[in-house]
Amino acid sequence: MDPLADLDMTRRGLLMGTAATVALTVGSLPMPARAATGEPAPQPVASPVTATVSFTVNGTAHDLALDTRTTLLDALREHLHLTGPKKGCDHGQCGACTVIVDGRRINSCLSLAVMHQGDRITTIEGLGTPDKLHPMQAAFVKHDGYQCGYCTPGQICSAVAVLKEIEDGIPSHATADLTARPRLTADELRERMSGNICRCGAYSNIVDAITEVAGREA
Amino acid sequence: MKFDTPATTNPIDQLKVVGVSTSRIDGPLKTTGTAPYAYERHDVVPNQAYGYVVGAGIGKGRIASLSVAAAKAAPGVLAVVTADNAGKLGKGRLNIAKLLGGPEIDHYHQAVALVVAESFEQARAAAQLIRVEYERGEGRFDLAQAKAAMGDAADAKKEDSNVGDFAAAFAAAPVKLDETYRTPDQSHAMMEPHATVAAWEGDRLTVWTSNQMVDWTTGDLARTLGMPKEKVRLISPFVGGGFGGKLFLRADTLLAALGARAAGRPVKVALQRPLMMNNTTHRPATIQRIRIGATADGRITAIAHESWSGNLPDGKPENAVDQTRLLYAGANRLTGNRLAVLDLPEGNAMRAPGEAPGLMALEIAMDEMAERLGLDPVEFRIRNDTQVDPEKPERPFSKRQLVECLRVGAERFGWDKRNPRPGATRDGDWLVGIGMAAAFRNNLLTKSAARVRLDTRGVVTVETDMTDIGTGSYTIIAQTAAEMMGVGLDRVVVRLGDSSFPVSAGSGGQWGANNATAGVYAACVKLREAVAQRLGVNSADAQFADGQVRSGNRSVPLAQAAGGGELSAEDAIEYGDLGKRYQQSTFGGHFVEVAVDAATGETRVRRMLAVCAAGRILNPLSARSQVIGAMTMGVGAALMEELAVDTRSGFFVNHDLAGYEVPVHADIPHQEVIFLDETDPISSPMKAKGVGELGLCGVGAAVANAVYNATGVRVRDYPVTLDKLLDRLPPLA
Numbered sequence: 001m002d003p004l005a006d007l008d009m010t011r012r013g014l015l016m017g018t019a020a021t022v023a024l025t026v027g028s029l030p031m032p033a034r035a036a037t038g039e040p041a042p043q044p045v046a047s048p049v050t051a052t053v054s055f056t057v058n059g060t061a062h063d064l065a066l067d068t069r070t071t072l073l074d075a076l077r078e079h080l081h082l083t084g085p086k087k088g089c090d091h092g093q094c095g096a097c098t099v100i101v102d103g104r105r106i107n108s109c110l111s112l113a114v115m116h117q118g119d120r121i122t123t124i125e126g127l128g129t130p131d132k133l134h135p136m137q138a139a140f141v142k143h144d145g146y147q148c149g150y151c152t153p154g155q156i157c158s159a160v161a162v163l164k165e166i167e168d169g170i171p172s173h174a175t176a177d178l179t180a181r182p183r184l185t186a187d188e189l190r191e192r193m194s195g196n197i198c199r200c201g202a203y204s205n206i207v208d209a210i211t212e213v214a215g216r217e218a
Numbered sequence: 219m220k221f222d223t224p225a226t227t228n229p230i231d232q233l234k235v236v237g238v239s240t241s242r243i244d245g246p247l248k249t250t251g252t253a254p255y256a257y258e259r260h261d262v263v264p265n266q267a268y269g270y271v272v273g274a275g276i277g278k279g280r281i282a283s284l285s286v287a288a289a290k291a292a293p294g295v296l297a298v299v300t301a302d303n304a305g306k307l308g309k310g311r312l313n314i315a316k317l318l319g320g321p322e323i324d325h326y327h328q329a330v331a332l333v334v335a336e337s338f339e340q341a342r343a344a345a346q347l348i349r350v351e352y353e354r355g356e357g358r359f360d361l362a363q364a365k366a367a368m369g370d371a372a373d374a375k376k377e378d379s380n381v382g383d384f385a386a387a388f389a390a391a392p393v394k395l396d397e398t399y400r401t402p403d404q405s406h407a408m409m410e411p412h413a414t415v416a417a418w419e420g421d422r423l424t425v426w427t428s429n430q431m432v433d434w435t436t437g438d439l440a441r442t443l444g445m446p447k448e449k450v451r452l453i454s455p456f457v458g459g460g461f462g463g464k465l466f467l468r469a470d471t472l473l474a475a476l477g478a479r480a481a482g483r484p485v486k487v488a489l490q491r492p493l494m495m496n497n498t499t500h501r502p503a504t505i506q507r508i509r510i511g512a513t514a515d516g517r518i519t520a521i522a523h524e525s526w527s528g529n530l531p532d533g534k535p536e537n538a539v540d541q542t543r544l545l546y547a548g549a550n551r552l553t554g555n556r557l558a559v560l561d562l563p564e565g566n567a568m569r570a571p572g573e574a575p576g577l578m579a580l581e582i583a584m585d586e587m588a589e590r591l592g593l594d595p596v597e598f599r600i601r602n603d604t605q606v607d608p609e610k611p612e613r614p615f616s617k618r619q620l621v622e623c624l625r626v627g628a629e630r631f632g633w634d635k636r637n638p639r640p641g642a643t644r645d646g647d648w649l650v651g652i653g654m655a656a657a658f659r660n661n662l663l664t665k666s667a668a669r670v671r672l673d674t675r676g677v678v679t680v681e682t683d684m685t686d687i688g689t690g691s692y693t694i695i696a697q698t699a700a701e702m703m704g705v706g707l708d709r710v711v712v713r714l715g716d717s718s719f720p721v722s723a724g725s726g727g728q729w730g731a732n733n734a735t736a737g738v739y740a741a742c743v744k745l746r747e748a749v750a751q752r753l754g755v756n757s758a759d760a761q762f763a764d765g766q767v768r769s770g771n772r773s774v775p776l777a778q779a780a781g782g783g784e785l786s787a788e789d790a791i792e793y794g795d796l797g798k799r800y801q802q803s804t805f806g807g808h809f810v811e812v813a814v815d816a817a818t819g820e821t822r823v824r825r826m827l828a829v830c831a832a833g834r835i836l837n838p839l840s841a842r843s844q845v846i847g848a849m850t851m852g853v854g855a856a857l858m859e860e861l862a863v864d865t866r867s868g869f870f871v872n873h874d875l876a877g878y879e880v881p882v883h884a885d886i887p888h889q890e891v892i893f894l895d896e897t898d899p900i901s902s903p904m905k906a907k908g909v910g911e912l913g914l915c916g917v918g919a920a921v922a923n924a925v926y927n928a929t930g931v932r933v934r935d936y937p938v939t940l941d942k943l944l945d946r947l948p949p950l951a
Binding site: 047048067069070074077078081082083084085086087088089090091093094096123124125127128129130131133137138140141142144146147148149150151152153156174186189190191193194195196197198199200201202203204205206207 | 241242245246247249250251253257258260294340342343406407408410411457458459461488490492687688689839846848849850874876880882886888889
């Protein structure tokens with residue numbers, strides 16, 4: 001049996017209603033035994049269900065055998081030791097785990113790893129290195145678009161993807177005219193970046209950094 | 219090095235490196251995801267198991283039974299730690315509530331168990347199998363009720379500060395104000411959860427964690443575990459935000475250590491986000507009564523500020539009145555911090571403890587008072603400036619440029635264009651207003667040590683247990699060492715956050731920058747002496763510049779001093795009584811423009827400016843970031859942040875980042891910061907102070923005052939949400 005075919009089919013549904021779906025997934029794990037037996041004390045499940053998944057991260061192919069409950073974020077951080085994507089909330093509330101999958105940014109904590117068969121994943125480590133910074137990384141350094149640094153990889157991955165979204169003509173809540181190309185304004189950037197919380201409050205500098213990169217790219 | 223006389227000219231004054239806007243030296247690591255935070259230390263020890271924390275489900279009471287059998291039998295589970303099997307535990311000197319509860323439960327989400335398993339998924343699943351039966355106790359969860367039960371606390375108590383005759387002066391004042399303000403419980407909500415990897419080697423324990431105060435926490439971990447401090451090593455090189463929430467030993471560290479002991483292998487634990495707000499500390503809510511009496515021309519003659527807050531037994535009050543003892547003149551004064559016992563989670567320091575909520579109230583009161591006097595709010599504050607401690611006039615401020623901050627801010631912001639009539643300025647659908655507030659935060663002096671080494675390549679390495687919580691410590695310490703030793707930043711290595719390094723001031727109370735760099739200064743002075751001695755020159759006239767040591771006509775490469783072996787020097791800055799003889803504080807002015815939707819009451823911040831006078835600014839780039847970040851937190855405090863208390867069950871209901879709203883990109887406009895050119899030689903050889911908390915102080919009131927100016931609606935109960943405006947907005951035209 002190929003469990004991934006089914007998982008792949010459910011991916012769109014999960015992406016549309018991620019929070020509720022994950023809550024159900026997590027909450028339901030120990031529960032079936034309890035419901036089936038009707039006993040007051042829940043019984044543990046026998047052993048973790050595992051599945052294999054293959055995807056590419058930063059250009060390198062990986063084949064993983066994972067507990068199916070493993071999020072993409074934990075697969076990256078705990079199995080591949082790519083700890084650039086951060087776990088800030090594990091509930092899709094903060095954006096620290098943002099990575100780029102097939103060109104679109106996602107909260108990797110809200111996505112199960114086994115849903116990503118065949119996907120091309122880019123993490124912050126794939127954008128640049130300390131010796132060879134991506135222009136967005138360099139702009140964050142120049143404009144001091146970070147402080148503690150914990151939300152920073154997510155901010156930068158989001159920022160790179162945001163510029164692509166605008167370039168692709170994808171509108172946002174702040175886009176006044178849905179039939180025209182979205183403009184590269186501070187309001188557009190702020191709206192699109194609002195899923196990435198920075199408690200240190202570097203927002204003003206982050207917008208400066210993105211604007212500079214956008215100007216350079218334009 | 220003892221610092222007991224004001225600084226004179228020293229090598230820092232060259233300002234070749236210090237005082238120059240400098241990109242963070244840790245920037246390339248942080249922006250590439252390669253800076254290692256606590257939970258990510260796959261590199262330090264193999265075979266790490268995963269811990270998952272179970273928090274108490276009641277606010278107060280006892281555990282009647284706790285069943286771990288199913289969890290222990292679950293796949294992959296290695297150990298379950300509870301108070302039953304953890305052994306005898308002490309309590310940290312700086313902890314109020316126990317970090318592992320049971321059988322007594324002191325507060326909601328107090329940890330009651332840690333499940334350790336081979337994988338995170340297994341630990342999480344097994345944690346759901348733990349069954350806890352509670353006996354719910356009677357808890358006190360309502361601050362307003364507790365305040366009422368304290369009776370008429372308007373009478374001065376012995377812990378109050380009391381100067382002159384407040385009651386008589388207030389009664390006689392021709393213009394007066396007597397209002398009550400409320401600030402809610404707030405959460406630090408730093409982005410990185412409290413996290414620790416713990417590993418035992420025999421009876422020695424190492425923890426890789428995320429903590430602001432390495433020495434405090436090393437000591438409290440040892441104390442809690444009943445072991446010698448020397449056998450505990452704590453490593454915290456990168457801290458993903460703290461804001462006071464990581465000042466102390468918390469449950470992640472203790473439970474990781476206990477879990478590692480129980481499992482017989484290294485264990486890592488991160489507090490789950492939904493646990494953090496009730497499990498850890500928070501900024502306590504306050505109820506503040508402020509009375510101000512003034513002459514008709516706006517001179518304050520009487521000022522009283524009383525604050526009520528709650529905490530667990532043995533906890534401390536939120537010192538919300540403290541700035542009122544120092545900020546404005548006035549001969550007759552009364553202030554007091556009153557404490558009620560509440561069984562909510564532990565209240566403790568959050569960024570600018572005391573001043574942040576205190577100024578949220580006081581600076582609305584000043585705005586209201588100015589209006590009653592018919593005075594401009596900036597002018598009213600200027601008229602009541604003082605250059606001495608108003609309670610002890612013989613004690614001057616070391617430096618106080620509050621008036622300059624307000625004047626410069628007013629000019630730069632266009633304050634003269636403000637319409638003093640509230641609710642009268644429209645921009646389409648928006649009601650527009652501007653507001654301001656004074657900023658004030660004390661400058662705290664505390665011992666700080668460092669070690670500086672010079673190797674044969676001429677590389678200077680600084681080691682101190684100082685932490686960088688986003689403040690920019692790495693960079694300003696490198697700048698200090700570079701300036702002192704006459705080398706470029708590329709010849710300096712900074713190693714922080716390790717209990718094996720000399721004990722620093724740590725990060726808190728905006729004391730880190732000045733004290734930690736002053737400690738590095740002291741160590742560098744010693745290293746310069748060692749270099750001079752090694753080179754056979756007089757240290758007094760030796761010049762350290764461009765990688766060379768010059769004395770008279772002689773110039774020798776610095777590296778040559780280490781030719782015969784590495785040189786190392788360790789010293790600390792220690793302070794005499796300058797902090798007692800002079801009042802040392804930092805000052806600022808915040809200016810804010812808001813637009814309030816005339817129909818819905820939605821508030822948007824349009825412009826923000828801070829002007830700060832805080833001694834020498836060591837790195838204008840990162841100092842500015844500290845201030846804009848604080849201004850952002852101030853917008854949160856003004857408009858959205860509130861831990862909602864369930865006063866029946868005793869917990870904060872909105873305990874995650876979806877329910878506890880903090881500002882996001884769309885909430886924050888471009889922000890401007892101006893630092894006045896200032897040095898304070900009474901503060902330290904660096905002549906610096908701190909800005910990280912100053913930037914927050916007063917922001918909330920400036921926003922609230924701007925909302926008042928926009929709408930004519932005075933809200934004295936934070937946060938200023940639209941429901942508090944809606945039924946009082948001006949009629950729609």
